[in-house]
Amino acid sequence: MDKPTLQKIHNLIKPYIHRSPVLTSQLLNTLCEADIFFKCENFQKMGAFKMRGAVNAILNLTDEQKSRGVVTHSSGNFAQALSLACKDLDVKAYIVMPENSPQVKKDAVKAYSGIIIECDSNINARETEAARIQKEKGAAFIHPSNNDDVIHGQGTAAIELLEDYNDLGYIFTSVGGGGLLAGTILAANHFSNGCKVIAGEPKEADDAYRSLISGNIEKNKTSNTIADGLRSHLGDRNFPIIKEHVEDIIRVEEDDIIKAMKLIWERMKIIIEPSAAVAFAAVLKDKKRIKNKKIGVILSGGNVDLSNLPFK
Amino acid sequence: MDKPTLQKIHNLIKPYIHRSPVLTSQLLNTLCEADIFFKCENFQKMGAFKMRGAVNAILNLTDEQKSRGVVTHSSGNFAQALSLACKDLDVKAYIVMPENSPQVKKDAVKAYSGIIIECDSNINARETEAARIQKEKGAAFIHPSNNDDVIHGQGTAAIELLEDYNDLGYIFTSVGGGGLLAGTILAANHFSNGCKVIAGEPKEADDAYRSLISGNIEKNKTSNTIADGLRSHLGDRNFPIIKEHVEDIIRVEEDDIIKAMKLIWERMKIIIEPSAAVAFAAVLKDKKRIKNKKIGVILSGGNVDLSNLPFK
Structure with a gap:
């Protein structure tokens, strides 16, 4: 996969997708001591980067x-x-x-x-x-995440983010099936000047974290996480990309996910789903590394059941 | 109050406020058979037009x-x-x-x-x-709504909306103390070509509706509404403007407010407070009048207690 091909893919799908907005929050920047650019795929058509x-x-x-x-x-x-x-x-x-x-x-x-x-x-x-x-x-x-065309399509969110902000030090995504993470890595490799990609993953479904350690695709025995989009495991099309290039996979607790989700809802007044909050929960857990840096966070989606929310 | 003075006020306060975004939703347009432009004051500093x-x-x-x-x-x-x-x-x-x-x-x-x-x-x-x-x-x-400077300031949301879309047929706001409604009316009178202003009001606190009928400032004996920002009554500074120029005040039931709020949360992925939903509830109740027209809706704020939501 090279840059012109990714660019071509982006141009090809543009008529069928939204260029989702990038939002910032002064308060969250202060809290994290960093400049955070949120790529809002919760505003994408049907409510997610998929x-x-x-x-x-x-x-x-x-x-x-x-x-x-x-x-x-x-x-x-x-x-x-x-x-x-x-x-x-x-x-x-x-x-x-x-x-x-x-x-x-x-x-x-x-x-x-x-x-x-x-x-x-x-x-x-x-x-x-x-x-x-x-x-x-x-x-x-068409597999939801272990399919080259799907992976390349998902990477266009990061391409747009890097077109808007070409000096990001890190991009954070969440990882479930691995399509978004692998696509984001390809985009960062070709459209940035050394931007690294970090994934957040629920500790309750930490197959990607364990896969990175073992070098093989691990599965989840249980997946008791509120982040229902992240219960699946990696595949042979996306794992090689992730294994070679991901900077880190940060595991977050269920409480961290709910706290991150609530912060975004309260402070940014936008609705994101738990799976999207996982990426920001990883940011909150990794404040030292991002201090005084410009970072991107892909908010993957906003489809939640409003009658069943985790806030107390 | 004339146009140059309002313009001057807008320029004066610009450095201290956000120019809030105007969002649209294809799905809500289809549902309402109209083109709706939502002025998102939920994204304003501190989360409201105030x-x-x-x-x-x-x-x-x-x-x-x-x-x-x-x-x-x-x-x-x-x-x-x-x-x-x-x-x-x-x-x-x-x-x-x-x-x-x-x-x-x-x-x-x-x-x-x-x-x-x-x-x-x-x-x-x-x-x-x-x-x-x-x-x-x-x-x-400084009174929250019955103060000329406050009224003029609140009007700048509609000025911005009309700068972006100068051919709106109606602007819908909610009415509580009357500051936003009176300010919006002044803006529509000076910055549009005949755009009319309609207010939504909770039936449970319908003092403005009754004031319009009686010609005097009426108060609420009870105000059992979820729209906690709309429990107050009009004042002698804003009532004359409202009485003379408002096109209509549409009363909405509590269920209508919650339904409108849920629609915006689910479909637009943004968080608005019940008082803001009242304006859109009025739109939903008044579909006939707005059919095939371009209308503005001022979403007044997004400050809600996430641990106490009305969705079932």
Whole structure:
């Protein structure tokens, strides 16, 4: 992957995404003793950065593939992203979802014209069902994070951030499946002058942290974290990039995540989801390293269930 | 009040306020069948439009007055606004607050260097205490809404909105003490080509609606509304402006307010307070009138207690 190719990808997907705003907060700068630039992907279409990768993946299909549709298994933001990207690009999206997914998530997928296929609530059932759709419909499988086109698409958030602020010392993201982190690393490598990338990860689902130590892709036995977008594990397409280039993975406790989320809600008056707060929680835990530096933080999304908030 | 004077006021306060962003939402436009431009005063300094009026009131004091400080009675956004404006302008701010005010509000005033004077929780005690401070300290009393300089300052939000979008058919605000509504009317009269101003008001505190009917300033016997910024009544400085020029005052139920607030949080990913949601609740109740028109909505503030939200 080189700079012109990434640039081309960004130009290709631009008509289908928002250039999300970069916000700052004097109070949070004072608190962190640093200049923080928040890339607000909570304002992205469908409310998360996932739209970028989904659009890029579909644009890279052949016309014949497009005519047969795409399939993924996800109950989260990628299900909505793929559905909306497909709606915009007139492609059928088959979304395999556990039957016990919240109705609000099913409704969101339907609102974006996604076709829901329900399955049992375990990873085997999801994969089996997705494989069946691939075979029956000839649909192309798009993995939510372990797919080169998805990774490159997710990297465009950092490209925009670095276009706006070319002297960042660090960019913080959260890490779940690894698509955003790997994409951000590629962007930092090609569009900055030595900007390093640090990931925040919930301690309750610290597979990426452990993978970095062992050198192999580790999985989570349990994933009891409020950051529901970060429960998945890395894959063979994104792990090599992360392994080679990530500066650090900082693990944060559940209380840290809720505290970081509340700080952003209260002080910036914007709504971010717990998975997005993980990146800022890592910043708060790492104040020494960032002192007096300019840093970027990618706020990955803003889709939360307002009737079930963690604030007390 | 003429256009050049309002313009001068705006220029005078600019260094001390944010030019708050104007946001739009495709989904809410579709829902309302109109083009809605949200003036986001929730992103204003200290989280509400009140900063504008407070700054203007202080800038209009003589140096001698400034040296003796200012006093107001408020437990809400104006207490914070006056404190912060005074901090920025190096003036002492005496804030008379009921002793049972939430600690979080007291802390906010203290954080902005306001000097809190506690009193009993009734309007007589507040006024008596404020009068005592005026006498003892020689401090200038600044009313939160019934003060010409405050009214003119609040009008600058609409001036900015009309500078950005000069062809709005209506601007919606909420009405409590009447400062924002009267200021918005002055701005619309001088900076637009016939833009009309409509106010939303909680039915549970509909004093302004009743005042418009009776022609006199009516008060609320009870004010059981979640929109805690809108429980106060109009005054002799703002009522004449409102009476003569407001196009309509639309009363909204508590459920409408919560529904409007939730829609904005969910769809725009921004945090607004119940008092701000009242303006949008009025829009939702008045869809027929605004159909296919361009309208502005002033989202007045974003200071909410996250541990006590109304969403179920």
